[in-house]
Amino acid sequence: MVFDHHVHLEHGPYTPHDYPKAWVAQYFETGRVRDVSGIGLVEHAYRFTEAKGLLPGEWSAARCRYSLQTYYSEMRHLREGFGTALGLEMDFVPEHVQQIHQFLQQFDWDFVLGSVHFLGEFGIDVKEMTPYYDQWGPETVWQRYYETSIAAVQSDLFDVITHPDLPKLYGHPKPSSQFLAHWYQQFCDALNAHNVAIEINTAGLRRPINEIYPESALLEYAYQANVPITIGSDAHEPENVGIFFEQAVALARSVGYREAWGFVNGEKRAIPFDMK
Ligand SMILES: [Zn+2]
């Protein structure tokens, strides 16, 4: 039994105040076909007007267009019907911890994914910003990425840290494996200390790197440090729900995992892969 706890409704035919039911239903239909046991909805917080100012830069400011209240009330209703877990994908911005806390507290989320997409104004997965990779160099990019990720874990704002080696996505040179090992260890120790899960995210297979997040070396550290996992497709449209989950589960099993967290009826549970 596997849940897809990273699903965005984002690319649908929306108006700022509507989630068309026929569109949303397609996500659940794909999930059923792919044998996904449950879906965790996690719209990007930066899409909501209520999040204005929580993220740096013009890229984010231009995207605050939708109502958080509408998302919560419409999807909460859906949650009752389908057994859906309702959450958000929230960017961690170190200087805004207090405001992020207040933002998240407005509603009763089943879970919150924590993301590091930004290092200051450098959007790691924003195509136009890739010159930063060469300007900063691999060690600075990856060190700042894990310093920020560790601070995200320590903030206790999140249940899961998502796509936990994101700076690899365009295939830029990485630091040495010894350099990365130091940060993988620090990161996994923090996850363990704060009981935060790490996500296996199959979206990397749809990006230039063509590799699941995280690489198996990081997942091995996570397993050794007793860090729980969740699994997510990062689907932004219905056809990607549950995609490549055989590979995700195979990767998890290859380092020793036999279960993943699921958020069911508002409760966090460890659910064995082989449970029917
Ligand atoms: Zn993300």
Ligand SMILES: [Zn+2]
């Ligand atoms: Zn996402």
